[in-house]
Amino acid sequence: MKETTFVPPIKIQGIKTKLVPQIKRNVIINKDTVWYEPFMGSGVVGFNVMPQNAVFADINPHIIAFYNQINNGTISAGIVRQFLEQEGKKLEEGDDKYYYEVRERFNAHHNPLDFLFLNRSCFNGMIRFNKNYEFNVPYGHKPYRFSKAYITKIVNQVYHLENLLKTHSWTFLCQPFEDTIKMAQKNDFIYCDPPYIGRHVDYYDSWDEKSEIALHDALTNSKAKFMLSTWHHNKYRVNKYIDDVWDGCFAVTQEHFYHVGAKEENRNPVVEALLTNYSITGNKDEVSIVNEQLTFDTIFSAT
Ligand SMILES: C[S@@+](CC[C@H](N)C(=O)[O-])C[C@H]1O[C@@H](n2cnc3c(N)ncnc32)[C@H](O)[C@@H]1O
Structure with a gap:
């Protein structure tokens, strides 16, 4: 049966709506886990994973203000x-x-x-x-x-969001990712979807090699489980940061198309990757798995 994905009211470039089923299948959470999402954007990932407890954060104050106003009833x-x-x-x-x-x-x-x-x-x-x-x-x-x-x-x-907020303990914070990652404890789960280096020009959304390394250090210093969304390759190049920065993480990849973007390079198919600090299949040697709806090309340990 086809899973339906709830699409939130705010749109953003790089929205992960299409990856939600894969992400949901591969996260490890239980009822006591606090879900931390330091780069919430539209919030589509966490809103569909629906953990009981969550901290959604973003550096963009307007995204956070919008969701806080739904949370406190100012917006209905x-x-x-x-x-x-x-x-x-x-x-x-x-x-x-x-x-x-x-x-x-x-x-x-x-x-x-x-x-x-x-x-x-x-x-x-x-x-x-x-x-x-x-x-x-x-x-x-x-x-x-x-x-x-x-x-x-x-x-x-x-309306859907209003109802979710009534039955779940979710907080929205405007802060840099470092502060959000620091909050996570051992049983918690951090899902990160940072801007992709060099893809977007937005002053709330700038990202460079220094940021990528700082994110890696913050995540690997945390005791929580984490999953990071990044791109693996497109027609022209491979993401060198997977080997250079994220060495040692587990990774699954999947083809994902971007429709947004005036630049031609942003409209080319991008193979997305999910990097984790835990083995998704529990079997490091496994090279490919097929899910009901979409195919994960490869499973490998990024070394
Ligand atoms: C690719 S978007 C996230 C998209 C989201 N996963 C979705 O599906 O809608 C990246 C987000 O990171 C936020 N951001 C950029 N730099 C940040 C930083 N240093 N700390 C926290 N958030 C940041 C941006 O404002 C943007 O909302």
Whole structure:
């Protein structure tokens, strides 16, 4: 039977919706485990793994503010419906002029509902901030973006999240990954999906070799189990950091397509990898496994 994946209300480049089934199958958690997700982005991974206890964190304060407002009831499904109906109508009338008015308003006041509006009407559902930490994604040129059906879809996403938050103990923190990883204890699980080196230009999302090494050190100093999402190779190159930095981790790879991205290289198929500090199959010599839905090409110990 096909598993359904809950898609959260916030979109982000590099969203891991398609990898959720594989990640879910390969994490090791129990009812006492605290799930730490230092690079939550949209939150799609943890929201679908649904651990009882979780800390979701990100350096981007707007993502965290949005989820905190759902958590404390400031934002509800009803409020989102009312807001998007009202703002959607203004977008229909004002088109690009209105989009840029809301963008300016958001950059001045940081209202999480404006963030949602921009995220769902901008070009390709991207999140990108300039060096002054201003949201700078251009308009998606769809004045009728907020149709009845589209609003209902977003409202249902918020409603689902509201219900999850009522029955789970989840916290949202705006902090650098080092602080989140430090919080994890032995029985806990850390899932990391950092920006990929050189792929995106966003001032909340910059990543270089120093960051990759700092992440490696933080994770290997932790007593918790961890899983890291990274890319393995594309048509042009292999990810040298898997051997250079993540040497000694276990890895599974899977083909995953990126549809987002204006740059041609970002639209090429990328083979994704999941790196862990535990053996996923329990058998280091195993070279390939086939899951019900998708194929993991290889299982190997990255040495
Ligand atoms: C690839 S996205 C995560 C996508 C997420 N797994 C999903 O499926 O939606 C990377 C996230 O890391 C965050 N980030 C970048 N640098 C960070 C840092 N130093 N500490 C914490 N978060 C960071 C970005 O703001 C971004 O939301």
